[in-house]
Amino acid sequence: MSEPLPRRRLAGLFLARWTNPTGLLLRRHAPRALLTALFAAAFTVQAVGALLPHLPLLLAATVASVAAEGVLHRWQRGMVTVLAKSHADLTVRHVLRDLLLVFGLLRLGEQDRETVYAPLVAGLLAFYALHCAIQALSVLVRRTRTLPVVTRNIDASALRLSPAPPVLLRRPGHRLLVFGLPSTAGLLATAATGDLRCAALGIALSLGLALMGLFDLLLWLLPSRRPAGEQEVLDWFDAWLAEYKPTVGLYFSGGASSAYQANMWLEPLAGLEGRPLIVLRERFMVQKIAATDVPIVCLPKVSTLMRLEQSTLQVLIHPSNSGKTSQILRIPTLKHTFVNHGESDKLSSCNPYAKAYDEVWVAGPAARERYALAEVGVEDKDVVEIGRPQLDAVRPYAGPPTGPRGGAADGHFTTVLYAPTWEGWDGNPGNTSVIEAGENLVRALLADPGVRLLYKPHPLTGSVDPRAGEADLLIRDLIRAANRRRTGERPAANGELAGLTKELDALTSIDCRSGADQVERMLLQSTPEPGRAEAVARAARAWDEAYWASLPAWEHQVVTDVRPALYSCFNRADLLISDVSSVVSDFLASGKPYAVANTSGLPQETFREMFPTVRAATVLAPDAGGVPGLLEAVRHPEKDELVAARAELKRHLLGPDEPTSQERFNAAAQALCAAARGHRVRMAERSAAELPGQRLETATPVTEPKRGPGSERRPETEPEPATPSR
Structure with missing residues (x-):
């Protein structure tokens, strides 16, 4: 007989199983599976308790079922949709729960008491009828408040906008759970004590709440409280x-x-x-x-x-x-x-x-x-x-990282940004490096004690190929584990970041309550304060500085929130590792070194030839064997042989530095506006020619504005007509 494994080894085996991709997937779905099993077990035990009848089973199962409802609506909102698709929505569950309670009461009581329970059953039926009526009115109110045009930053006060009805009246699941709780509690109390007054009182309270909700919704249908038609x-x-x-x-x-x-x-x-x-x-x-x-x-x-x-x-x-x-x-x-x-x-x-x-x-x-x-x-x-x-x-290149470990400007670490793209719709293995190379790249980077890793995955990672989602979770676990192995001094919390976060949130959001609907938001978001955009830009810059200053220089980061933005990560990174994506093109604006993972299966020379954005990059194989040499070139610019290639590729991909992109963007917009006005003039002239006597209403034409330098476009075969000025 073999000896039992030591506890430490058992723990290691369990941790390895729990952190591999299959374990990560299991962890993600375990709460849903557990909640589903709890519901099934509760209703099964409740049915058994009602049929036997067995009072302790009936009471325990009902309490467990109600508790599971609370957990479902508080922490597992995604399960609400899953259960609804299985035709097991809250209404069905609530009716079944009360039905089993009434049936259990009938089984527990004497046969001649069945007529005594008839008013209670009638009360329950009346409550559910009111629930249906409230839902019908709720739909009607929602339709009256569904406008054909939704706006922001526009004064829409003329549309008689108003706050939304209470959210409890608009969500059938929450409403039934709250309004029906007194009746369920009363039936439970009656089953435990045998006192019918408990059930009667609970059902009466539920009926009263339903009637109040029905009356409130009726008031929202009054002409004076409706928005514009x-x-x-x-x-x-x-x-x-x-x-x-x-x-x-x-x-x-x-x-x-x-x-x-x-x-x-x-x-x-x-x-x-x-x-x-x-x-x-x-x-x-x-x-x-x-x-x-x-x-x-x-x-x-x-x-x-x-x-x-x-x-x-x-x-x-x-x-x-x-x-x-x-x-x-x-x-x-x-x-x-x-x-x-x-x-x-x-x-x-x-x-x-x-x-x-x-x-x-x-x-x-x-x-x-x-x-x-x-x-x-x-x-x-x-x-x-x-x-x-x-x-x-995006800030331009300001020299190599410095410090005893060849790190960032604080003198400690080389900051590497790994920003892979997602898997795409076509399933091409070369789209994203996360699946085939992500783990190897991250392990190689984390193995260097002088590296600080910023991992910013694409928001759609895992949306098409589940393997990408599993690899993403594994990478995050590797980063968390690496942080646990590192120690160092953390910046003192002075409250600056919290204050700036609060300020930025106030500038970028409207103080809407969670139950606000579109009409209420239109009312609150009617007109922005003058200069708010500039204030947001200033606050965002200050927030970025405070955010990075609040983090230890040695700590790896997984960046998935809206803030900090990708370009903020660009400015902190000494090196980018990515895939063939727009991230590479944008990063070239900085002039810093970058690498592209080749998971396409193509030879390196063919890979460079097919994808021009790779021509000034270090190409990394899926095994990440080139990471140490890449880091060496970043820390010692004299070993970087791609400096000139990056400068040339930047001009080829992004165009010249002068005039600025915003100037070229504006010139192109004004030229296309002139073309649109010219088209309208020609169409109006043709309509007037086809309909003699029709009055021609067009603006007085002037010459088309010239395009700004850099907005290159070949001449049209037909010259643009005269157009009105701005």
Whole structure:
């Protein structure tokens, strides 16, 4: 017989199993599985206790079931949807719980007492009928408060906006749990004591709460408490467009995790000449857009979206493609340009959909060449080089890291930013290094005592391939374990970061209660304070400095929150390790060394040839064997043979430093606005020619403004007509 394993070894085996990818996945789903098992066991035991009958079993199972409901709604909200899809939502669970209690009471009591319980059953039925009535009224109230246009940074007080009804009346699950708790408690007390008055009192309380909720919702349907109707809102929106006179807009549609694609263009948009506007399609996206002074309108319906055709809006800028993009492209009075949310050597940066736009704005010559080689239908004359206005926040290279360990400016560590991209939709193994190389890269970096690692994964990591999500969790565990092995002095907490966080949160958010609906948020987010955008920028810079100062120089970091931003990590890093992605292109603005992981299976020379952004990079194999040499070149610039190549590649990818990207961006926008106005003039002239006697109403034309230097575009075959000035 073999001897038992020592406790220490058993603990090690358990830890190894718990921290491997399968264990990480198990850890993620263990709470849900446990809660599901608890519900199933509670209802099963409750049914057994009612059938036998067995009072202790019935009472214990009911209490456990109610406690599980509290845990579910407090800590496992995702399970609510899972149970609802299984037709086991809260209403079903609550009815079943009360039904089993009543059945148990009937089994526990004498046969001639069945008639005594009839009023209690009738009371329960009346309560559930009221619950259904409240839900119907709640839906009706919600519809009256669902406006065809949702706005931010626009004074919409004329629409009779008001605070939302209590959240308890709008959420059927929470409402039934709270309103039905007295009846369940009363039935439990009756089962324990045999006193019917407990059940009667509990059911009466539930009925009273339901009647109060029903009456409150009825008041919200009074004409004086309703917001403006649909036609009134549309008329108001048309009047606002006529008064504001927008010229250039940012159009965006996407999922909740894609808001960053629009947010990166907010500051450049606000810096344009004219009157900018942000056009959204999903209602939830209104709150996902970061702090800005630019007016925001959300137009969910196509019929409402088409009202932009009669406005002064001339150009729409598209940072991403979506299924709803084709709807806005129908408007003939607008010019559309695609700017993308980042440029890389991936095929997604040369999507054939780009040929649907009037122009494609890119950073530099590399993207122009990329479209020409891709042959996706985008003509070279429609490609305009504007640089990357967002990169003004990236600091240039200021020399190698210094210090006894060859570290950052504080004299301790070399800061390495590992920012892999996600796995993409096509399943190409070369998209992300997380799956095949992530663990090896992180282990190699953590093995160097002079390295401080910043790990910033893509927000969509694991959304397509579960292996990427598992690898991401493993990397985070490795970093936490490495931090536990390191010791050192921590900066003294002086409260500065907390104060700056509070200030920045106050500037970037509106003090809305958690139960506020869209109408209430419109009321509170009507007009921004003048100069708030500048105040946010100043507060963000101060927050960045305080954040990094609050962290020990030796501590590795996993960066997944909105703050600090990617560019803030750029400024702290001495070296970037990434994949073929827009992160590499943007990091080139700093001029610092960078490396790209090759998980495509291609030979290194072929890999460099296929992906131009890699030409000035150190290419790392999946085994991460080149990490020590890479770190040596970072710490000793005389060994860095790619300095000149990075400078040349920066010009090729991002264009010249002068004029600035913002100036080129503005010049391209004004030129496309002029083209849109010229198109309107021609269309009006043709309509007048086809309909003799019709009055021609167009602005007095003037010559088209010249394009700024750097916004290269080949001449049109037809000269642009005269257009009105700004």
